[in-house]
Amino acid sequence: MESNSYQREREIAMYLYCPFFGRVLAFLQRVQISCDVLLPRSRSLAPLYPNEAMAFSATVFLSPKFSLPKVSPPSYLISKFRHSSFPIRCDFSSDGTVPPSPSQPPLHSSFDLRAYWTSMISQIEADLDAAIPVAYPDQIYEAMRYSVLADGAKRAAPIMCIATCELVGGDRSTSFPTACALEMIHSASLIHDDLPCMDAAPLRRAYPSNHTVFGIGLALLAGDALFPLAFRHIVGRTPNSLVPPEAVLRVIVEIARTVGSTGMAAGQMLDILPAVGNEQTDVMTVLEKKFGKMAECSAVCGGLLGGAGKVEIEALKRYGKALGVLYEVVDDILLEEKRGIWSNGQSGKMRSNASVVMALGMERAMEIVGELKEKAKNEINVFGDKYGDRVLPLYSFVDYAVERGFVVESTRKAAAAATATTTENCNSGSS
Amino acid sequence: MESNSYQREREIAMYLYCPFFGRVLAFLQRVQISCDVLLPRSRSLAPLYPNEAMAFSATVFLSPKFSLPKVSPPSYLISKFRHSSFPIRCDFSSDGTVPPSPSQPPLHSSFDLRAYWTSMISQIEADLDAAIPVAYPDQIYEAMRYSVLADGAKRAAPIMCIATCELVGGDRSTSFPTACALEMIHSASLIHDDLPCMDAAPLRRAYPSNHTVFGIGLALLAGDALFPLAFRHIVGRTPNSLVPPEAVLRVIVEIARTVGSTGMAAGQMLDILPAVGNEQTDVMTVLEKKFGKMAECSAVCGGLLGGAGKVEIEALKRYGKALGVLYEVVDDILLEEKRGIWSNGQSGKMRSNASVVMALGMERAMEIVGELKEKAKNEINVFGDKYGDRVLPLYSFVDYAVERGFVVESTRKAAAAATATTTENCNSGSS
Numbered sequence: 001m002e003s004n005s006y007q008r009e010r011e012i013a014m015y016l017y018c019p020f021f022g023r024v025l026a027f028l029q030r031v032q033i034s035c036d037v038l039l040p041r042s043r044s045l046a047p048l049y050p051n052e053a054m055a056f057s058a059t060v061f062l063s064p065k066f067s068l069p070k071v072s073p074p075s076y077l078i079s080k081f082r083h084s085s086f087p088i089r090c091d092f093s094s095d096g097t098v099p100p101s102p103s104q105p106p107l108h109s110s111f112d113l114r115a116y117w118t119s120m121i122s123q124i125e126a127d128l129d130a131a132i133p134v135a136y137p138d139q140i141y142e143a144m145r146y147s148v149l150a151d152g153a154k155r156a157a158p159i160m161c162i163a164t165c166e167l168v169g170g171d172r173s174t175s176f177p178t179a180c181a182l183e184m185i186h187s188a189s190l191i192h193d194d195l196p197c198m199d200a201a202p203l204r205r206a207y208p209s210n211h212t213v214f215g216i217g218l219a220l221l222a223g224d225a226l227f228p229l230a231f232r233h234i235v236g237r238t239p240n241s242l243v244p245p246e247a248v249l250r251v252i253v254e255i256a257r258t259v260g261s262t263g264m265a266a267g268q269m270l271d272i273l274p275a276v277g278n279e280q281t282d283v284m285t286v287l288e289k290k291f292g293k294m295a296e297c298s299a300v301c302g303g304l305l306g307g308a309g310k311v312e313i314e315a316l317k318r319y320g321k322a323l324g325v326l327y328e329v330v331d332d333i334l335l336e337e338k339r340g341i342w343s344n345g346q347s348g349k350m351r352s353n354a355s356v357v358m359a360l361g362m363e364r365a366m367e368i369v370g371e372l373k374e375k376a377k378n379e380i381n382v383f384g385d386k387y388g389d390r391v392l393p394l395y396s397f398v399d400y401a402v403e404r405g406f407v408v409e410s411t412r413k414a415a416a417a418a419t420a421t422t423t424e425n426c427n428s429g430s431s
Numbered sequence: 432m433e434s435n436s437y438q439r440e441r442e443i444a445m446y447l448y449c450p451f452f453g454r455v456l457a458f459l460q461r462v463q464i465s466c467d468v469l470l471p472r473s474r475s476l477a478p479l480y481p482n483e484a485m486a487f488s489a490t491v492f493l494s495p496k497f498s499l500p501k502v503s504p505p506s507y508l509i510s511k512f513r514h515s516s517f518p519i520r521c522d523f524s525s526d527g528t529v530p531p532s533p534s535q536p537p538l539h540s541s542f543d544l545r546a547y548w549t550s551m552i553s554q555i556e557a558d559l560d561a562a563i564p565v566a567y568p569d570q571i572y573e574a575m576r577y578s579v580l581a582d583g584a585k586r587a588a589p590i591m592c593i594a595t596c597e598l599v600g601g602d603r604s605t606s607f608p609t610a611c612a613l614e615m616i617h618s619a620s621l622i623h624d625d626l627p628c629m630d631a632a633p634l635r636r637a638y639p640s641n642h643t644v645f646g647i648g649l650a651l652l653a654g655d656a657l658f659p660l661a662f663r664h665i666v667g668r669t670p671n672s673l674v675p676p677e678a679v680l681r682v683i684v685e686i687a688r689t690v691g692s693t694g695m696a697a698g699q700m701l702d703i704l705p706a707v708g709n710e711q712t713d714v715m716t717v718l719e720k721k722f723g724k725m726a727e728c729s730a731v732c733g734g735l736l737g738g739a740g741k742v743e744i745e746a747l748k749r750y751g752k753a754l755g756v757l758y759e760v761v762d763d764i765l766l767e768e769k770r771g772i773w774s775n776g777q778s779g780k781m782r783s784n785a786s787v788v789m790a791l792g793m794e795r796a797m798e799i800v801g802e803l804k805e806k807a808k809n810e811i812n813v814f815g816d817k818y819g820d821r822v823l824p825l826y827s828f829v830d831y832a833v834e835r836g837f838v839v840e841s842t843r844k845a846a847a848a849a850t851a852t853t854t855e856n857c858n859s860g861s862s
Contacts, residue, residue: 140692140700192655197647216628217703220651224623225696227658228687235684245676252683253666256659261571265656269571272648 111389113396114406117159121408124158125149127180131233143214143222144229147187152205154408156327157182160298161305163393164316167383170306177237178251178301181230185255186294188226189264191219198272227259243305251301258297263289271354283359284368287325290354295324312383319379319394326372327401332356333365334404373398542820544827545837548590552839555589556580558611562664574645574653575660578618583636585839587758588613591729592736594824595747598814601737608668609682609732612661616686617725619657620695622650629703658690674736682732689728694720702785714790715799718756721785726755743814750810750825757803758832763787764796765835804829 128148134141158179165175194201194209195216202212211219231252238248257263267290270282299320303313336357356365376398383391399405559579565572589610596606625632625640626647633643642650662683669679688694698721701713730751734744767788787796807829814822830836 135692137697137701139704140697144692192651195651197651218700220623220626220628221696221700223655224658224690225692227655228691231662232684232687232691235680235687245680249666249676249679253663256663256666259655260659260663261566261575261656265652266568266571269649269652270568273568273570 111392111396113393113400114408116393116396117155117408120159120162121155123176124155124180124183127176128183131180131184131237132229139214139218140221140225143210143218144187144226146213147191147204147210147222148184148226150187150205150207152207153183153187155183156408157186157294157298159393160295160320160323160397161302163397164299164302164308165306166302167387167390167394168303168306168308168312169387169390170302171242173239174242175302175305178234178305179298180237181233181255182294182298182301184226184230184233185259188223188230189259189268189294191223191226193268195219198268230255238305247304247307250304254297254300254304258293263293263297267291267293267354273353283354283356284325286354287328287356288321291328292321292324295327296320299323315379315382319376322372322376322379323397323401326369326376326398328354329356329365329368329372330402330404333362333369336362369402373402376401542823542827544824544831545839547824547827548586548839551590551593552586554607555586555611555614558607559614562611562615562668563660570645570649571652571656574641574649575618575657577644578622578635578641578653579615579657581618581636581638583638584614584618586614587839588617588725588729590824591726591751591754591828592733594828595730595733595739596737597733598818598821598825599734599737599739599743600818600821601733602673604670605673605736606733609665609736610729611668612664612686613725613729613732615657615661615664616690619654619661620690620699620725622654622657624699626650629699661686669736678735678738681735685728685731685735689724694724694728698722698724698785704784714785714787715756717785718759718787719752722759723752723755726758727751730754746810746813750807753803753807753810754828754832757800757807757829759785760787760796760799760803761833761835764793764800767793800833804833807832 129145132141132145132148134145161179161182162172162175166172190204191210193199194204195211201209203209209219210222214222234251234255235248238251240248259265267286267288270286271290296317297320299316300313303316308316332355336355353359356368360368377395380391380394383394560576563572563576563579565576592610592613593603593606597603621635622641624630625635626642632640634640640650641653645653665682665686666679669682671679690696698717698719701717702721727748728751730747731744734747739747763786767786784790787799791799808826811822811825814825
């Protein structure tokens with residue numbers, strides 16, 4: 001069993017992250033380190049589903065905590081897509097240096113997306129915590145909090161919203177309430193997507209999904225309650241001295257359009273319906289509605305709150321959509337192998353109609369990654385001259401979507417983990 | 432079986448609508464008219480569930496189409512609560528005259544709630560029809576339309592919203608979009624409430640519930656899509672020349688508060704949880720959240736759009752809440768007998784924790800009806816001097832909640848039914 005797992009992992013690693021993964025796996029096989037020793041360090045293991053722990057996660061290798069000797073990560077994907085001529089890229093590693101591609105010297109290699117991202121997560125989580133206090137009746141609030149404040153949430157939508165707001169010169173405080181609201185919306189949609197009548201996922205981010213803990217009825221209601229709470233949060237918390245009510249209304253419409261029958265609900269419906277064929281149009285439409293819309297909405301809302309003009313909003317819209325789909329196509333490529341190892345629904349992402357790899361094959365999926373990466377970056381080139389370095393987070397998001405150069409973690413959790421490690425070391429030393 | 436049904440019906444009729452119902456039932460028993468002959472005329476019978484047709488519905492007797500000789504309807508409930516000293520009442524029957532109680536001459540007996548209500552339903556339904564056009568992907572729009580445009584919907588929330596807007600001097604056009612949005616919200620909550628993980632109701636208003644027709648997943652998504660569509664509809668359709676954006680934002684917050692964890696979602700959660708005891712606080716809290724909130728919201732939104740002041744909004748809030756709970760307590764009383772005949776969940780309303788009659792007994796339920804009727808009317812007395820006759824619809828809603836003096840039907844459907852009857856008569860005459 002283990003050797004089979006290794007074999008599969010090696011195959012995909014050779015395909016995707018060769019030679020980095022190949023080297024790592026060869027090293028593991030050579031020194032015969034047991035999966036059981038390494039896997040508890042992975043964020044993607046389910047504490048309540050020990051059998052699943054045998055599914056070998058690529059995440060463990062990408063984690064900055066992973067203790068193997070550092071290797072420069074110019075993977076197959078990275079090297080494949082880096083040669084496209086975008087002027088800006090980011091340094092993904094806060095604790096290491098990625099050597100620039102010889103053909104494309106980075107103009108702004110100092111930008112640290114990981115630090116930028118991590119620095120905001122704690123504030124977002126604190127705001128979310130405060131926005132959903134436990135009140136009567138407790139159960140519904142507990143169910144809402146369980147998903148919204150879950151470990152492992154990347155807070156990608158909020159970060160995107162804040163970044164586009166700041167890009168166009170908006171104050172960060174104007175976008176924070178909407179950023180948090182987007183996370184509520186995202187959580188609500190995940191709760192509903194995981195239900196047995198949808199993707200039937202017992203796990204979400206390696207933890208029991210909401211209905212696994214609270215039951216189907218309560219999970220459904222927690223989702224139903226999070227959607228409107230998001231709207232209340234936006235209206236109640238957006239500083240009206242900085243944002244005119246018309247802009248808030250536009251944000252509300254944008255989110256409503258994203259959530260409903262023109263967006264995520266339609267995407268999810270297309271995903272759970274019997275397979276609609278393998279044509280590219282179909283699978284890409286599902287991806288655009290189910291995933292692209294949320295990134296598009298996040299980018300647009302930030303722009304609206306920051307005071308972006310019409311042309312800028314349109315550019316952000318196309319950028320966000322391309323980025324959202326790009327992220328999911330890469331996820332598809334990474335998850336496709338997991339699907340072979342895990343049973344359906346265990347991963348928290350079951351895609352009957354939304355798997356690009358299944359529908360179009362790995363080769364076409366890789367081409368799409370390249371096309372979307374180029375499209376996303378092209379859309380924001382327009383901002384470079386006007387806003388300078390403020391556009392860097394947006395370029396970096398595109399690279400991150402492909403490269404997944406770090407594991408997103410809140411500073412609070414990182415600090416807690418660091419404290420725990422220190423304490424452990426002290427205890428080891430004293431004992 | 433039939434005689435048992437008659438017996439039960441007669442018992443509740445004697446209690447509630449005596450001597451009117453008592454007389455009708457005695458007449459039926461005397462002439463031995465079969466249930467099967469009469470029941471197809473009732474709106475509350477399920478065409479797809481013929482067995483349910485044996486459940487004897489009180490509605491059939493209240494229908495204006497019911498062809499028994501007209502009897503003045505001073506029922507037990509009506510006579511019990513009419514002696515409270517409210518200056519205004521309405522004439523519920525558009526095709527007959529209700530003799531005024533000798534002790535309380537009506538000051539405004541000319542107000543015809545049925546005509547007022549019916550006149551607006553067609554416009555509301557036309558707007559709803561236009562607001563949910565079928566687009567790609569068709570299935571989700573079909574599912575949304577199925578519930579929103581369902582036969583038998585009373586459109587009580589929209590009518591309330593329009594009435595309170597007009598009460599405070601607002602133009603009807605300012606409240607129409609929100610009125611329609613409230614109906615979408617109401618439909619969405621009913622779709623979710625009917626799901627197997629909730630009330631498990633295969634029927635809604637005597638027709639198959641949404642998930643019975645479209646499946647659970649699609650029904651869930653139809654609900655998820657209707658909530659945001661409601662917000663889009665308000666923002667997109669409310670005339671901004673007449674309503675300032677701040678008022679629209681307040682309406683959105685009001686609806687969000689009603690739908691979420693402070694309102695209907697919490698109420699539904701309390702209703703599906705294991706019984707929480709029989710104390711009055713609990714059952715009334717469930718009723719207030721699950722039903723009172725929607726009426727409260729409808730009244731408040733109309734007021735906000737019409738430009739009501741703070742004190743007026745507070746009065747409308749208390750009025751709406753009392754009215755919403757009142758309606759449901761009376762429904763409880765009427766349905767309690769049906770519960771004995773029908774199996775759980777078949778009625779489209781299953782209430783484990785929200786049945787006042789079950790929790791507190793019929794006598795206390797009747798007292799609560801009296802208290803709420805008085806409270807609701809007291810709350811709007813303040814509007815009488817300022818707005819004159821415009822307050823009449825609000826008084827009439829209270830009486831309607833208790834008396835159910837007519838069956839609400841759109842003019843379009845009524846016209847269609849009239850045409851059908853005429854055609855039928857012509858055909859009979861010619862044949």
